Amino acid sequence: MYQFNYVKxxxxxEAGRLLASHGExxxxxxxxxxxxxxxxxxxRPSHLVDITQLAELQGIKLKAGRLEVGAATRxxxxxxxxxxxxxxxxxxxLASVIGDPQxxxxxxxxxxxxxxxxxxxxxxxxxxxxxxxxxxxxxIAADDFFQGMFATALKDGEIIVRVVFPVxxxxxxxxxxxxxxxxxMTAVFxxxxxxxxxxxxxxxxxxxxxxxxxxxxxxxxxxxxxxxGVALDSSGFNSDIxxxxxxxxxxxxxxxxxxxxxxxxx
Amino acid sequence: MAKVTLTVNGVKxxxxxxxxxxxxxxxxxxxxxTGTHIGCDTSQCGCCTVTLDGRAVKSCSVLAVQxxxxxxxxxxxxxxxxxxxxxxxxxxxxxxxxxxFCTPGMIMATVGMLKDNPNPTEDEIIHGLEGNLxxxxxxxxxxxxxxxxxxxxRGRAR
Numbered sequence: 001m002y003q004f005n006y007v008k009x010x011x012x013x014e015a016g017r018l019l020a021s022h023g024e025x026x027x028x029x030x031x032x033x034x035x036x037x038x039x040x041x042x043x044r045p046s047h048l049v050d051i052t053q054l055a056e057l058q059g060i061k062l063k064a065g066r067l068e069v070g071a072a073t074r075x076x077x078x079x080x081x082x083x084x085x086x087x088x089x090x091x092x093x094l095a096s097v098i099g100d101p102q103x104x105x106x107x108x109x110x111x112x113x114x115x116x117x118x119x120x121x122x123x124x125x126x127x128x129x130x131x132x133x134x135x136x137x138x139x140i141a142a143d144d145f146f147q148g149m150f151a152t153a154l155k156d157g158e159i160i161v162r163v164v165f166p167v168x169x170x171x172x173x174x175x176x177x178x179x180x181x182x183x184x185m186t187a188v189f190x191x192x193x194x195x196x197x198x199x200x201x202x203x204x205x206x207x208x209x210x211x212x213x214x215x216x217x218x219x220x221x222x223x224x225x226x227x228x229g230v231a232l233d234s235s236g237f238n239s240d241i242x243x244x245x246x247x248x249x250x251x252x253x254x255x256x257x258x259x260x261x262x263x264x265x266x
Numbered sequence: 267m268a269k270v271t272l273t274v275n276g277v278k279x280x281x282x283x284x285x286x287x288x289x290x291x292x293x294x295x296x297x298x299x300t301g302t303h304i305g306c307d308t309s310q311c312g313c314c315t316v317t318l319d320g321r322a323v324k325s326c327s328v329l330a331v332q333x334x335x336x337x338x339x340x341x342x343x344x345x346x347x348x349x350x351x352x353x354x355x356x357x358x359x360x361x362x363x364x365x366x367f368c369t370p371g372m373i374m375a376t377v378g379m380l381k382d383n384p385n386p387t388e389d390e391i392i393h394g395l396e397g398n399l400x401x402x403x404x405x406x407x408x409x410x411x412x413x414x415x416x417x418x419x420r421g422r423a424r
Contacts, residue, residue, distance in 0.1 A: 001286045002286070003284070003285070003286055004285060004286060005285055006268060006285040006286075006329065006331045006332075008331075008334075028332075031327065031328070031329070031332065032309075032327060035288075035309070035327045035328070035329065036308060036309045036327060038286070039288075039307065039308070039309075039326075040308075048285075048329075050331075050332060052332075076321070080382070099397070100312070100396040100397030100398075101322055101375065101378065101379065101394055101396065101397050102312060102315060102322050102323050102324045102327075102375070102378075102397040103324075103397065105318075105321040105322060105323050105378070106323055106327070106328065180310075181310075182396060
């Protein structure tokens with residue numbers, strides 16, 4: 001690991017100031033992606049600004065049919081939260097299958113969403129539920145937030161404060177985890193919301209995306225069989241030693257059907 | 267450099283460490299607690315698992331400065347007055363180890379797991395140890411040891 005200066009921010013304002021005055025500064029929360037990256041010398045920040053402990057980033061609240069989760073909330077807290085389990089059980093279930101227990105004890109919602117790893121779990125729920133990302137500067141709709149591999153709408157110095165999830169009528173998450181890393185080879189989040197059905201896919205392409213043809217098919221018939229024969233463009237899908245694009249395309253359909261079948265059981 | 271205060275196995279230590287020092291390095295090199303192992307250096311194997319404020323973490327993926335002010339328990343902190351902790355006893359009695367290198371991490375992960383779920387099913391045990399690898403592949407007896415640990419812990423007067 002290269003040298004850096006660690007600063008524990010006392011406020012979001014101070015964190016913003018540090019980011020603005022040091023061009024090579026980076027935020028750290030749980031550090032479950034960043035610290036392994038630093039150990040491999042794949043990043044060389046001048047400063048690490050720790051925001052995990054800031055009061056503004058904590059807490060899980062249900063307010064007017066919307067579930068607000070602070071950016072520094074750790075995965076195990078979401079998985080175990082009685083409020084989340086009651087409001088959006090699929091979100092708690094998703095949090096309970098991220099990485100491994102040690103990762104869930106450290107990793108945070110905001111960190112996962114800001115990093116936007118193409119195989120991360122949370123982006124599927126954020127996009128699938130049509131959540132809003134509240135930052136220090138504005139509110140960003142999930143549909144505008146995720147912009148492909150490790151890319152988001154966040155500007156330099158902008159910090160995620162919380163994510164606001166509309167409570168869905170029904171939602172489910174089906175994941176085919178890589179057996180060693182725990183990352184999604186492909187996973188699908190399906191939500192039945194007030195505005196219709198949303199289907200978000202992670203792990204298959206260069207970033208999380210909505211499978212809109214599947215949404216249209218499910219709007220007509222909310223059954224797993226409705227997804228048979230629905231077109232899926234796999235031209236940009238990932239091909240690697242674990243699975244080629246065609247295999248992932250098949251997994252998308254299988255995981256989507258499993259998620260829809262789980263919906264029906266609730 | 268940063269000044270870091272940790273309460274490790276009930277004893278308060280203050281050390282000056284590099285900002286980039288990992289918790290595992292401070293435990294092993296500054297405090298001499300070499301029971302916490304480094305197996306992979308890539309955050310996968312779980313040999314370096316300790317509890318940080320009661321929750322299992324991989325100490326190779328936490329900066330020592332991030333743990334400032336926290337309570338850390340390592341494998342050395344489990345036995346009390348020469349008496350093994352129930353999880354240690356169960357691992358010994360069920361032979362939940364082969365070479366023993368992953369064992370401190372397995373035991374600390376088990377301690378963390380049983381705190382959340384005192385009576386895990388076999389599936390929950392397997393899921394709960396996903397962050398720990400045994401290169402000897404001695405998982406069958408490790409799972410038996412976790413089941414026995416749970417039984418011993420439940421029977422223990424608290």
